[in-house]
Amino acid sequence: MKERLSAEERRQQIVETAVELFSRKGFRGTRTREIAEAAGISEAMIYRHFATKRELYSAIIEAKSVTEELLASAATVAQRKDDAGVFRAVGLKMIEQTEADPSLMRLLLFSALEGHELSEIFFESRVKRLHEFLSNYIRKGIREKRFRSMDTLIAARGFIGMVVHYLLIHELFGVKRPPRSSPEEVVEQFVSIFLKGIER
Amino acid sequence: MKERLSAEERRQQIVETAVELFSRKGFRGTRTREIAEAAGISEAMIYRHFATKRELYSAIIEAKSVTEELLASAATVAQRKDDAGVFRAVGLKMIEQTEADPSLMRLLLFSALEGHELSEIFFESRVKRLHEFLSNYIRKGIREKRFRSMDTLIAARGFIGMVVHYLLIHELFGVKRPPRSSPEEVVEQFVSIFLKGIER
DNA sequence: CGTAAGTATGTAAGTGCTTACTTGCAGCAT
DNA sequence: ATGCTGCAAGTAAGCACTTACATACTTACG
Numbered sequence: 001m002k003e004r005l006s007a008e009e010r011r012q013q014i015v016e017t018a019v020e021l022f023s024r025k026g027f028r029g030t031r032t033r034e035i036a037e038a039a040g041i042s043e044a045m046i047y048r049h050f051a052t053k054r055e056l057y058s059a060i061i062e063a064k065s066v067t068e069e070l071l072a073s074a075a076t077v078a079q080r081k082d083d084a085g086v087f088r089a090v091g092l093k094m095i096e097q098t099e100a101d102p103s104l105m106r107l108l109l110f111s112a113l114e115g116h117e118l119s120e121i122f123f124e125s126r127v128k129r130l131h132e133f134l135s136n137y138i139r140k141g142i143r144e145k146r147f148r149s150m151d152t153l154i155a156a157r158g159f160i161g162m163v164v165h166y167l168l169i170h171e172l173f174g175v176k177r178p179p180r181s182s183p184e185e186v187v188e189q190f191v192s193i194f195l196k197g198i199e200r
Numbered sequence: 201m202k203e204r205l206s207a208e209e210r211r212q213q214i215v216e217t218a219v220e221l222f223s224r225k226g227f228r229g230t231r232t233r234e235i236a237e238a239a240g241i242s243e244a245m246i247y248r249h250f251a252t253k254r255e256l257y258s259a260i261i262e263a264k265s266v267t268e269e270l271l272a273s274a275a276t277v278a279q280r281k282d283d284a285g286v287f288r289a290v291g292l293k294m295i296e297q298t299e300a301d302p303s304l305m306r307l308l309l310f311s312a313l314e315g316h317e318l319s320e321i322f323f324e325s326r327v328k329r330l331h332e333f334l335s336n337y338i339r340k341g342i343r344e345k346r347f348r349s350m351d352t353l354i355a356a357r358g359f360i361g362m363v364v365h366y367l368l369i370h371e372l373f374g375v376k377r378p379p380r381s382s383p384e385e386v387v388e389q390f391v392s393i394f395l396k397g398i399e400r
Numbered sequence: 401c402g403t404a405a406g407t408a409t410g411t412a413a414g415t416g417c418t419t420a421c422t423t424g425c426a427g428c429a430t
Numbered sequence: 431a432t433g434c435t436g437c438a439a440g441t442a443a444g445c446a447c448t449t450a451c452a453t454a455c456t457t458a459c460g
Contacts, residue, residue, distance in 0.1 A: 004428075004435060026313060028228045032420060042437050047421060106313060112372045113226060113310055123373045154381060154389050157369070158362040165361025172312045173323045181354060189354050197397030204409060204454065232446060242411050247447060 011049045014039055019060050023103030026110045027057050061111060061118040064104055065125040070097065071133055078137055083146065084191055086137060090130070091163045091187035099183070102171045109172075131156050138198065147198045155198055162190045211249045214239055219260050223303030226310040227257050261311060261318045264304055265325040270297065271333055278337055283346065284391055286337060290330070291363045291387035299383070302371045309372075331356050338398065347398045355398055362390045 005013065017039040021030045032053050036043045050056040070093045077089045098105050108126060111119040134156035141147040166186060169175040177186075205213065217239040221230045232253050236243040250256040270293045277289045298305050308326060311319040334356035341347040366386060369375040377386075 007435075010435080026226065026228065028226065029314065031418085033418095043420085044422080044437065045435080048435080051421095053420065109309060109372075110313055113306060113313070114229060120373070123369075127369070127373075128375075150389060150393075151378075151381060151385075153378070154386055155393060157365060158390050158393060161362040161365025162358040163361070164365050164368075165357060168364070169323075169327070169357070172309075173320070173327075175328075178351075178353070181351060185351075186354055189350060190358050193350075193355060193358060193394065193397035195397070197393035197395070207409075210409080231444085233444095243446085244412090244448080245410065248409080253446065 007049070010041075010045065014041075014046055014049055014056070015060055015063060018056055019064070019103055019107070022057060022060060022110070023106040027053075027114055027116065057116070058118055061107070061116065061122050064107060065118075065122050067125055067129060070094070071129060074133060083141065083195055087134075087159060087191045087194060088187055090134065091159075091190060092183065094130075094160075094163050095167060095183045095187065098167045098171060105167060105171060127160075130160060134159060141198075145200065148200050150198065159190070159194045162194070163187070166190075207249070210241075210245065214241075214246055214249055214256070215260055215263060218256055219264070219303055219307070222257060222260060222310070223306040227253075227314050227316065257316070258318055261307070261316070261322050264307060265318075265322050267325055267329060270294070271329060274333060283341065283395055287334075287359060287391045287394060288387055290334065291359075291390060292383065294330075294360075294363050295367060295383045295387065298367050298371060305367060305371060327360075330360060334359060341398075345400065348400050350398065359390070359394045362394070363387070366390075 014035065018030070018035050021035055021038060024030075032043055032046055035056075036046055039045075046056065050059065070090070073093060074086060074090045077085045104126070108119075108122055111122055131153060135152040138147060138150075138152040138155050142149055142152065170177060214235065218230070218235050221235055221238060224230075232243055232246055235256075236246055239245075246253075246256065250259065270290070273293060274286060274290050277285045304326070308319075308322055311322055331353060335352040338347060338350075338352040338355050342349055342352065370377060
């Protein structure tokens with residue numbers, strides 16, 4: 001007994017199923033037939049909702065490009081002028097979100113490597129804004145004499161880099177973390193090194 | 201007038217041609233026919249030298265897994281006990297090598313994302329050894345009371361992360377660097393932040 | 401040395417399977 | 431009864447890999 005969904009629901013369901021597959025196998029590595037099977041429908045249904053495979057992929061990237069609460073929550077902490085708290089919050093949120101759903105990071109990398117036209121939008125919405133947020137935070141700290149003078153964008157990217165690299169080697173290359181290093185401890189150490197490094 | 205090469209030369213030429221294509225388009229995205237055309241030969245020649253497309257890919261990964269002079273040159277500097285010099289050398293070498301030939305980084309990412317069986321060997325030979333080298337260097341610095349106590353592997357990965365992230369956003373996502381930030385200046389700032397961050 | 405036999409490099413033209421996408425038709429909701 | 435969601439069964443193009451045959455180079459023997 002098959003379920004009959006409304007067009008909108010079905011479209012949504014196809015997108016969700018396809019995210020999973022594209023993120024695991026890339027655009028070229030994913031078959032429209034697999035998507036249909038995984039969604040429990042026929043291929044023709046995919047093509048009723050999306051003109052081409054590429055259009056489905058683009059719909060996914062656009063859907064995933066909406067910026068979420070990461071920046072909002074960091075901004076809240078930022079008002080308290082608690083430097084360690086801000087960097088800790090950003091680092092932990094990044095790790096939590098990626099570990100809860102690694103498909104985003106994989107899609108971002110796949111789309112960049114495969115040269116998808118929307119890759120840039122994707123990157124800007126997910127990464128660039130984070131760089132800019134931290135860069136602005138550091139700039140303010142410099143003005144308030146807590147941090148020494150430096151290129152704030154490079155510094156911000158440095159901190160993000162530590163966290164991203166951690167995620168890369170764990171989520172992508174399958175490096176196991178040593179028993180004594182929970183995400184919290186790792187982030188704590190990154191924050192400690194970074195903050196001490198930029199303070200006056 | 202076609203050139204007739206020895207088996208060894210031809211094999212080498214196929215590998216070199218294929219590296220370029222696989223690194224740009226991934227394993228699944230590269231057609232054996234394209235490789236043949238780019239090498240100026242027929243597909244059948246590829247299959248005389250390699251039983252399958254996958255075998256050609258594996259040959260490339262194995263060839264690219266040989267560790268190069270990065271560690272050697274860093275080890276030389278390391279003997280001088282010049283902390284900034286060591287991290288600067290590692291960071292600059294990484295950037296120089298990747299900018300001179302981005303195919304390695306792309307192959308590494310593609311093979312991990314696409315789940316190639318040799319991806320792990322690739323990662324260990326190119327990344328893990330670097331982590332361990334810096335980790336050992338930091339551990340020595342801690343013993344000699346120049347650095348404060350910490351998890352040396354996490355710290356090492358933090359520094360590498362800054363540099364890798366820089367390479368990712370420039371080589372993969374096409375972020376242009378601001379006019380005032382040459383690789384030298386960027387590395388210098390990373391080294392400055394990181395060293396100040398781990399010193400006593 | 402000269403040349404024929406043997407061997408390696410090379411190609412053109414497939415083969416059969418997979419794949420993105422289509423068509424024609426059926427049944428359900430309003 | 432019309433317009434929707436849905437499917438089975440295509441179709442044409444693309445793909446990794448093969449086959450049958452040609453052409454250059456090497457070697458051995460009269």
